[in-house]
Amino acid sequence: MTKTTPKLAALAIALGSLAAAQPPAVLSVAGTPPSLQAKIGATVEAKLPLQLRPGYHVQSNTPTDKYLIPLRLTWNPGPLEALGVTYPKPKMEKYAFSEMPQSVFSGNFELTTKFRVPEAAIAGPSAITGKLRYQACNDAMCLPPRTMDVKLPVDIVR
Amino acid sequence: MKQPALWIAAGAIAVYLAFASFEEPDRPALKPEPERKPSPEFALKDARGATVRLSDYRGQVVLLNFWASWCAPCRQEIPWFTEFEREFKDRGFSVLGVAFDERGWTTVAPYAQRARINYPVLLGGDDLMTLYGGQDALPVTFLIDRSGRIARMHVGAAGKSAYRQEILDLLKADT
Numbered sequence: 409m410t411k412t413t414p415k416l417a418a419l420a421i422a423l424g425s426l427a428a429a430q431p432p433a434v435l436s437v438a439g440t441p442p443s444l445q446a447k448i449g450a451t452v453e454a455k456l457p458l459q460l461r462p463g464y465h466v467q468s469n470t471p472t473d474k475y476l477i478p479l480r481l482t483w484n485p486g487p488l489e490a491l492g493v494t495y496p497k498p499k500m501e502k503y504a505f506s507e508m509p510q511s512v513f514s515g516n517f518e519l520t521t522k523f524r525v526p527e528a529a530i531a532g533p534s535a536i537t538g539k540l541r542y543q544a545c546n547d548a549m550c551l552p553p554r555t556m557d558v559k560l561p562v563d564i565v566r
Numbered sequence: 567m568k569q570p571a572l573w574i575a576a577g578a579i580a581v582y583l584a585f586a587s588f589e590e591p592d593r594p595a596l597k598p599e600p601e602r603k604p605s606p607e608f609a610l611k612d613a614r615g616a617t618v619r620l621s622d623y624r625g626q627v628v629l630l631n632f633w634a635s636w637c638a639p640c641r642q643e644i645p646w647f648t649e650f651e652r653e654f655k656d657r658g659f660s661v662l663g664v665a666f667d668e669r670g671w672t673t674v675a676p677y678a679q680r681a682r683i684n685y686p687v688l689l690g691g692d693d694l695m696t697l698y699g700g701q702d703a704l705p706v707t708f709l710i711d712r713s714g715r716i717a718r719m720h721v722g723a724a725g726k727s728a729y730r731q732e733i734l735d736l737l738k739a740d741t
Contacts, residue, residue, distance in 0.1 A: 412637035475677070477636050505639035505723050543636060549703035550637040553668070 468498035
């Protein structure tokens with residue numbers, strides 16, 4: 409009895425922590441992005457892998473209607489200069505609430521950003537940060553637009 | 567032997583249907599009166615700046631709809647609610663729309679005009695959402711009886727026929 413009590417207490421704490429934990433965001437970065445090797449003066453591509461909760465979709469970067477909020481990745485000024493973001497080809501999907509198919513992303517997908525490493529960049533480990541704006545729905549309801557902070561580790565080399 | 571088995575099967579189906587009716591948004595299912603809770607009071611501004619209070623509608627059946635202009639399922643429902651307002655307003659029924667758009671009237675007012683919304687549209691915020699159960703998703707629609715109690719909450723888009731049936735049931739029950 410005395411041996412099992414600490415185990416039960418630990419289990420209760422673990423379960424309590426699980427219960428208290430926030431539900432995971434509908435859209436999240438899949439895994440930990442590896443450090444980006446960036447040579448001074450060169451251009452590099454960084455992939456941001458994203459995963460959506462099953463049953464949900466986000467509006468693509470080119471939604472079918474003006475009122476829908478597009479997925480948008482922007483990078484803050486930092487050690488690398490963002491030249492442009494490439495979004496995957498959207499899926500055209502029909503939902504119970506829409507008369508026409510909608511341009512969306514669902515499941516796992518990647519956003520690719522091309523960066524230039526300025527000549528004045530300082531060699532060494534660093535990070536680039538940005539914001540991902542998105543709006544998610546499922547077949548019956550929508551979640552409010554969200555802005556998620558994103559961060560990519562960078563290793564700047566000569 | 568066969569008859570008890572039939573009764574058990576019938577009972578199981580009845581229990582399943584009773585629960586399914588509460589879970590399926592397309593199925594009309596009002597809460598029994600003793601289980602209904604009072605709809606929290608609020609006072610919000612409309613596009614002209616006039617204050618609208620939920621208690622102003624006491625004695626009427628109210629469809630209270632939380633929506634946003636960026637929400638496609640919400641936009642699907644709004645023409646139905648406009649139709650219900652027109653069809654049932656003379657029987658003691660009103661629709662109230664509460665928009666949860668970050669940019670407020672800048673986006674809500676033009677849409678309300680384009681969609682020819684014929685009922686009061688108000689602007690809501692986090693406080694109101696918390697007061698009404700803290701749902702994170704839209705649309706959320708409440709059917710409120712003449713005594714100001716919530717008879718049904720729909721989270722997510724429901725079927726037009728389910729809303730209509732619930733409105734009719736509330737109008738019938740409360741007259």
